[in-house]
Every structure is written in C-alpha cells, then in structure tokens.
Amino acid sequence: MREATVLRARMLSPQVRELTLDPGAGHTFVPGHWVTLYLDREGDEPLKRQYSIASAPRADGTFDIAVTLVPCGPMSTFLHEAKVGARIRMMDAQGLFVLEPMERPLLFVATGTGIAPFRAMLQEIDKKAHAGTPLIMLFGCRSEEDLLYRDELEALAARWPRFRYLPTLSRPHDGWSLRRGWVQSHLPELIAELGTDVDVYVCGLTKMVKDVRRICREELGVDRKRVHVERYD
Ligand SMILES: Cc1cc2nc3c(=O)[nH]c(=O)nc-3n(C[C@H](O)[C@H](O)[C@H](O)COP(=O)(O)OP(=O)(O)OC[C@H]3O[C@@H](n4cnc5c(N)ncnc54)[C@H](O)[C@@H]3O)c2cc1C
Structure with a gap:
C-alpha cells in the first residue's frame, strides 16, 4: 500500500476527468495494468475501486487515469472533486490485460x-x-x-x-x-x-x-x- 499525490487534473470531456498521479518511488507497471484506489468511510470498510493506467511508464514514475463520473458513484465523485495536492491511498499496479508479442494484426x-x-x-x-x-x-x-x-x-x-x-x-x-x-x-x-x-x-x-x-x-x-x-x- 502507498499514497499517491494528485499532480494535475483536467476534464477530457463533460463526464471524464483525467488525473495525473505521483505514486512515489519504486512503483512499476506495464501498459494495460490498473491500480486500486481507496476511499476511507466513517464507520465502514474503505471503498476500493480499480482504474486502468492511461499512460505508458514515464521516467518520473507519474501516470494518468481517466475517470467517468458515475451518477451517485462515491469513488468517481470523489475523484472528480479531488484537488491538486490531494493524497489517495493506492495499491500497486497489477493486471493481466497486457499486450502479447505483436505477431499478428x-x-x-x-x-x-x-x-x-x-x-x-x-x-x-x-x-x-x-x-x-x-x-x-x-x-x-x-x-x-x-x-x-x-x-x-x-x-x-x-x-x-x-x-x-x-x-x-x-x-x-x-x-x-x-x-x-x-x-x-x-x-x-x-x-x-x-x-x-x-x-x-x-x-x-x-x-x-x-x-x-x-x-x-x-x-x-x-x-x-x-x-x-x-x-x-
Ligand atoms: C480492472 C478495472 C479497471 C477500471 N478502470 C476504469 C477506468 O480507467 N476509468 C473508469 O472510469 N472506471 C474504471 N473502472 C470502474 C471503476 O472501478 C468504478 O467501478 C467506477 O469508477 C464507479 O465507481 P463508483 O464508486 O463511483 O460508483 P459505483 O457506485 O461503484 O457504481 C457502479 C456503477 O458504475 C458503472 N460503471 C463503472 N465504471 C463505469 C465507467 N467507466 N463508465 C460508466 N459506468 C461505469 C457500473 O456499471 C455500475 O453500475 C475499472 C474497473 C475495473 C474492474
């Protein structure tokens, strides 16, 4: 578990917000991986949701996610309102949806x-x-x-x-x-x-x-x- 910092945010469309996150040192992923983000709730288990990484690995470790605002959806609402500088608990990237060797169209x-x-x-x-x-x-x-x-x-x-x-x-x-x-x-x-x-x-x-x-x-x-x-x- 680690804490990511919101570095930048912009609207990609009326319903989709892109966040650029800095996960800190030592975080690695390959394209197709997703991260799990956590939202603490009073008197309840933290909420956790997955988000695909929307950028290739960069030298500075930062990556983008693109979040659709789901009506009444707690995590997507939180991510649409999160301010630059906000810190979000995060589990390292994982997933199986990765490119196989490019041997065919x-x-x-x-x-x-x-x-x-x-x-x-x-x-x-x-x-x-x-x-x-x-x-x-x-x-x-x-x-x-x-x-x-x-x-x-x-x-x-x-x-x-x-x-x-x-x-x-x-x-x-x-x-x-x-x-x-x-x-x-x-x-x-x-x-x-x-x-x-x-x-x-x-x-x-x-x-x-x-x-x-x-x-x-x-x-x-x-x-x-x-x-x-x-x-x-
Ligand atoms: C592996 C994985 C990767 C994911 N990557 C992304 C991503 O990159 N971007 C993203 O926006 N969401 C992504 N999701 C969906 C995300 O995890 C949440 O389900 C979504 O943000 C809704 O969470 P919520 O708490 O706001 O709403 P909830 O109350 O959990 O609402 C759930 C409802 O939202 C609908 N929903 C979920 N995702 C979307 C979506 N993208 N567009 C429209 N309706 C949706 C579901 O059908 C469901 O009815 C991913 C899910 C998985 C399993």
Missing part, C-alpha cells in the same frame, strides 16, 4: 474510459517504434464531445501509416461524416480487413465486451485465445 476495441489502457499501450508501441504491425483502434462513444484523446489519436494515425483510428458515435450530430452506431456493428468489416489471425483486445463495460467477444469468436471465426478482454463492471 491488432484490433483494439473500446468504449468510454475503456480507451485508457489502449492509450498506455499505444504510447508504449510508439516509444519502441514497433509501428509496422497493422493496428486499428475502434472507439465508440455517444457524441463528438466524448471522443477522449481524439487529438492524440489522430496525430498518431497521421504519423503511423499502418495505424487507423476509427471513432464511431451512437448519437452523432448532423454534420458527423465518420462511423455511426455501436462498435459491434463494425466488427465484420474490420475482421475481414485484418484477417481472422488477429489479436483483438477489448475494454469497457460488460455488455459491450461480451458482445464483441461473442461476435469475434462465434460469428467471425477468431480463435478464442486471440480475444483478450478487460471489463469495468
């Missing part, structure tokens, strides 16, 4: 703050210049203002010829000319493009994750071992 699928571990992975891939593997980031959210990290992802796509960033909106405004609908509806086309010998990584809320896993395995013929998932609820 990659399809990343996320909704909402499920994009967090993918931002960490993409930053890491970028650092190591492994950008030769075909890689698609399919990201679903409601409207344009919910497109977390849009500028960064578009900049990556402009730099990496083999990376495609495909946002899809379930409630687009009139002028939106890109993809529409849920991420699930785009899978047949994207698996046809990448081939069935593909590593699919999926992160977000359970309904979407289960749907994507089922469609990839049962309808599109992707080997069950090649579909990697992380669920937030």
Whole structure:
C-alpha cells in the first residue's frame, strides 16, 4: 500500500476527468495494468475501486487515469472533486490485460474510459517504434464531445501509416461524416480487413465486451485465445 499525490487534473470531456498521479518511488507497471484506489468511510470498510493506467511508464514514475463520473458513484465523485495536492491511498499496479508479442494484426476495441489502457499501450508501441504491425483502434462513444484523446489519436494515425483510428458515435450530430452506431456493428468489416489471425483486445463495460467477444469468436471465426478482454463492471 502507498499514497499517491494528485499532480494535475483536467476534464477530457463533460463526464471524464483525467488525473495525473505521483505514486512515489519504486512503483512499476506495464501498459494495460490498473491500480486500486481507496476511499476511507466513517464507520465502514474503505471503498476500493480499480482504474486502468492511461499512460505508458514515464521516467518520473507519474501516470494518468481517466475517470467517468458515475451518477451517485462515491469513488468517481470523489475523484472528480479531488484537488491538486490531494493524497489517495493506492495499491500497486497489477493486471493481466497486457499486450502479447505483436505477431499478428491488432484490433483494439473500446468504449468510454475503456480507451485508457489502449492509450498506455499505444504510447508504449510508439516509444519502441514497433509501428509496422497493422493496428486499428475502434472507439465508440455517444457524441463528438466524448471522443477522449481524439487529438492524440489522430496525430498518431497521421504519423503511423499502418495505424487507423476509427471513432464511431451512437448519437452523432448532423454534420458527423465518420462511423455511426455501436462498435459491434463494425466488427465484420474490420475482421475481414485484418484477417481472422488477429489479436483483438477489448475494454469497457460488460455488455459491450461480451458482445464483441461473442461476435469475434462465434460469428467471425477468431480463435478464442486471440480475444483478450478487460471489463469495468
Ligand atoms: C480492472 C478495472 C479497471 C477500471 N478502470 C476504469 C477506468 O480507467 N476509468 C473508469 O472510469 N472506471 C474504471 N473502472 C470502474 C471503476 O472501478 C468504478 O467501478 C467506477 O469508477 C464507479 O465507481 P463508483 O464508486 O463511483 O460508483 P459505483 O457506485 O461503484 O457504481 C457502479 C456503477 O458504475 C458503472 N460503471 C463503472 N465504471 C463505469 C465507467 N467507466 N463508465 C460508466 N459506468 C461505469 C457500473 O456499471 C455500475 O453500475 C475499472 C474497473 C475495473 C474492474
């Protein structure tokens, strides 16, 4: 157990706040890992919740998390209100949702703050210049203002010829000319493009994750071992 300090905070969208945390010396992680944060409550056990790390490891040990404000959710409300300088009890990073060796094309699928571990992975891939593997980031959210990290992802796509960033909106405004609908509806086309010998990584809320896993395995013929998932609820 350790205490992390809130170094910076900014809103990424109307519902999502990014916090940059300094966990102190000796904390290590790999992209895809999550941390457990604790909130003390009077007369009760501390509340604990997990948050995916949204940045690749940095020399100074700091990392980002991106938190969706859940209505009446105690931990997300606390994290949306936490001030710079606040100290938060934290358990070291852990998790199994990490990149396997990049031996086949990659399809990343996320909704909402499920994009967090993918931002960490993409930053890491970028650092190591492994950008030769075909890689698609399919990201679903409601409207344009919910497109977390849009500028960064578009900049990556402009730099990496083999990376495609495909946002899809379930409630687009009139002028939106890109993809529409849920991420699930785009899978047949994207698996046809990448081939069935593909590593699919999926992160977000359970309904979407289960749907994507089922469609990839049962309808599109992707080997069950090649579909990697992380669920937030
Ligand atoms: C491995 C792991 C990693 C996670 N990483 C993140 C993360 O990077 N960012 C993040 O915002 N949350 C993440 N979560 C969810 C987080 O741990 C909390 O469940 C969430 O912040 C709600 O906690 P709360 O105390 O505010 O609300 P609670 O009262 O616990 O509310 C629970 C409700 O919130 C819903 N919910 C949980 N997470 C989300 C979400 N992201 N978006 C919309 N609804 C949600 C659940 O369906 C459930 O109905 C992760 C969960 C796990 C298990």
